[in-house]
Amino acid sequence: MLQIEKVREGDVLILQLIGEVDASNSVLLDQSIQESLQPEITVVVIDGQELKYISSAGLGVFMSYVDDFFERGIHFSIFGLTQQVGEVFKILGLDRVIAIVPDKSTAIALRK
Amino acid sequence: MSPKLILSCSTSALAELRSFIQLNLEVFGFSELDKHQITLAVEEVVANLIIHSHACNPNEIIHLEIKDLGKKVAVEITDKGEGFNLLEYEVPELRQVIEEKRKGGLGILLVKKIMDEIQFESKNGENICRLIKKFPPNFK
Numbered sequence: 001m002l003q004i005e006k007v008r009e010g011d012v013l014i015l016q017l018i019g020e021v022d023a024s025n026s027v028l029l030d031q032s033i034q035e036s037l038q039p040e041i042t043v044v045v046i047d048g049q050e051l052k053y054i055s056s057a058g059l060g061v062f063m064s065y066v067d068d069f070f071e072r073g074i075h076f077s078i079f080g081l082t083q084q085v086g087e088v089f090k091i092l093g094l095d096r097v098i099a100i101v102p103d104k105s106t107a108i109a110l111r112k
Numbered sequence: 113m114s115p116k117l118i119l120s121c122s123t124s125a126l127a128e129l130r131s132f133i134q135l136n137l138e139v140f141g142f143s144e145l146d147k148h149q150i151t152l153a154v155e156e157v158v159a160n161l162i163i164h165s166h167a168c169n170p171n172e173i174i175h176l177e178i179k180d181l182g183k184k185v186a187v188e189i190t191d192k193g194e195g196f197n198l199l200e201y202e203v204p205e206l207r208q209v210i211e212e213k214r215k216g217g218l219g220i221l222l223v224k225k226i227m228d229e230i231q232f233e234s235k236n237g238e239n240i241c242r243l244i245k246k247f248p249p250n251f252k
């Protein structure tokens with residue numbers, strides 16, 4: 001089960017992921033990001049505090065946006081990952097490509 | 113008796129797979145982190161089979177069995193049809209995944225990094241993939 005809550009704070013888009021992302025629902029994550037990318041957005045933040053599990057299907061969605069975000073000058077980061085989920089990013093070295101930060105304020109401060 | 117599961121080839125069955133693996137790894141003394149990672153590795157292989165070898169046909173099935181090998185555990189994944197030997201699969205570079213906007217390719221890399229040993233055999237139209245992990249050092 002995956003629930004995605006979107007919050008817009010000015011030019012900041014926060015997507016809170018609640019539950020588990022796997023091959024059955026990663027398309028929802030992709031759609032959510034796609035739909036929310038208004039031109040005025042400069043910061044995209046994933047709130048991972050309630051993310052219990054993510055498989056490569058979900059990680060692949062993030063990776064597919066890395067270049068897009070860079071080209072559009074969008075600061076992308078993820079915060080609040082549990083140790084177990086955070087470790088999955090580290091195993092693949094994704095923490096070297098995506099900013100994994102401790103909290104929301106650090107994530108938003110990245111644009112400064 | 114080794115725990116067994118018969119799974120329908122639908123991605124909606126993946127949650128059931130996770131519960132089965134988590135529950136049955138309990139007896140081997142793995143940490144929560146290890147259990148999470150082994151579950152992920154098994155799911156990556158099974159999701160791959162469901163999507164690529166069985167085209168998400170819910171009428172087709174995959175068998176799973178968790179075997180105690182003494183000092184290690186093997187999760188045996190058996191299916192029929194076109195075999196996918198992940199030992200022969202060339203894992204993409206991270207940069208390649210980003211540039212080609214591939215949404216796949218990371219799964220097999222995870223499996224190879226998490227498991228201690230991977231075995232694959234294919235005979236008489238049946239494919240068996242064994243994902244093997246050593247017990248934690250302080251167990252048994």
